[in-house]
Amino acid sequence: MAAVGKGCRVARLVGHRGHWALARLLPLRDAAGGDDIFLIQASTSLEKLKVLCEEDEENVNPSILIKLYTQAILDMTYYEENKLVDEDFPEDTSLPKVKELITILSEPEVVVKETDLYAKHSDMLGTELLECLYWRRGALLYMYCHTVTEREEWQSTNIGVLRKCLTDGINYLLQMFKFRCPLQLNEDVSFQDMDTAKLLSEGVFSDTHLLAMMYSGEMCYWGLKYCVNEDSENCDIDINGPGTSSTSLEESLDFREIGEKILRKYISICEGPLKGQSWNTTNAKQILDFFQHCHH
Known part of the structure; x- marks a missing residue:
């Protein structure tokens, strides 16, 4: 019962983060005309996350939820980073934007810490995703x-x-x-x-x-x-x-x-x-x- 309880808590926690990410994603997708592959991938991951959190929160593996959320974050921010690069990092607005993206790319580790299920972040996120989060920030x-x-x-x-x-x-x-x-x-x-x-x-x-x-x-x-x-x-x-x-x-x-x-x-x-x-x-x-x- 304790494991089920923790699973439900993770589902609610990640589901809340997923709703936030989707709210951020929608205007980006509209601005891109709906055909950017990374935003489409992010949307797909968040929709899967929503279904799992709402329909099977007692049985779903918490690691799967975290990974779906992380992949959505990676895809969504990749679109935003490319936009910054294409615009040559506007002098007046780019530093706050960079700070914001660094914070968003740190979110998956925040979620893992808040779940308090694993001693190491790599146990839940996996090595490749964790490396990718640090690579993207660097x-x-x-x-x-x-x-x-x-x-x-x-x-x-x-x-x-x-x-x-x-x-x-x-x-x-x-x-x-x-x-x-x-x-x-x-x-x-x-x-x-x-x-x-x-x-x-x-x-x-x-x-x-x-x-x-x-x-x-x-x-x-x-x-x-x-x-x-x-x-x-x-x-x-x-x-x-x-x-x-x-x-x-x-x-x-x-x-x-x-x-x-x-x-x-x-x-x-x-x-x-x-x-x-x-x-x-x-x-x-x-x-x-x-x-x-x-x-x-």
Whole structure:
């Protein structure tokens, strides 16, 4: 009976969140003309969620509800992120929008925490969805910083905001590598594909993991170039989502140390097991050279 009670509580909790998401989705779908594939997918997930919450709340697996809600959030916010990118992150309105999307992408972890059913978020969300939530937040902040660092007047007068965005973005991306255990290479075990085994031993399970390395390295470069003398405590802009499970988001970063470590690893992978696979290391090497000759 206790398990049934908890299942009903989760169904009501997630169902409430689903109603909120649907209310947000409808005007987006109308503005897009009803033919955006990601908004259609989000709508489908939310309709399934509604049926499960209302018709079978006593028997449905809570993890299924959370995953449907999370997938809807990922699809809906992807549409909104693409719109921001297409509009080149409008200077007057993009930062509040970025903060809002970070908060929404943190919602699934908030829900998991409120259900209090699992010790680890990955037990309910699954590793891939959890990695995706951190990737999307980190990549959004990367794209935002990539745009605003090209606006000399903006970045010179908003250094604290830039540092905060870079620090949080790097931490989101690095958090992606903490949800799976790298493969342990053992001399007593043979692998048919040693290149793949080496990738897995470095914690690289997809192209997204490799992109996260390069994005992190670039953000460390911007941090050292533009923000090295800025005290992060001077910035009162909070862009962390409430569901953030990594306490390291509050900590200051050593942009040079982290950048050098992650880019050396990126280059080693691209020129090792992925050699000949069209992964470019030119920019990574240029950034490493900057780190070595920068005297901040």
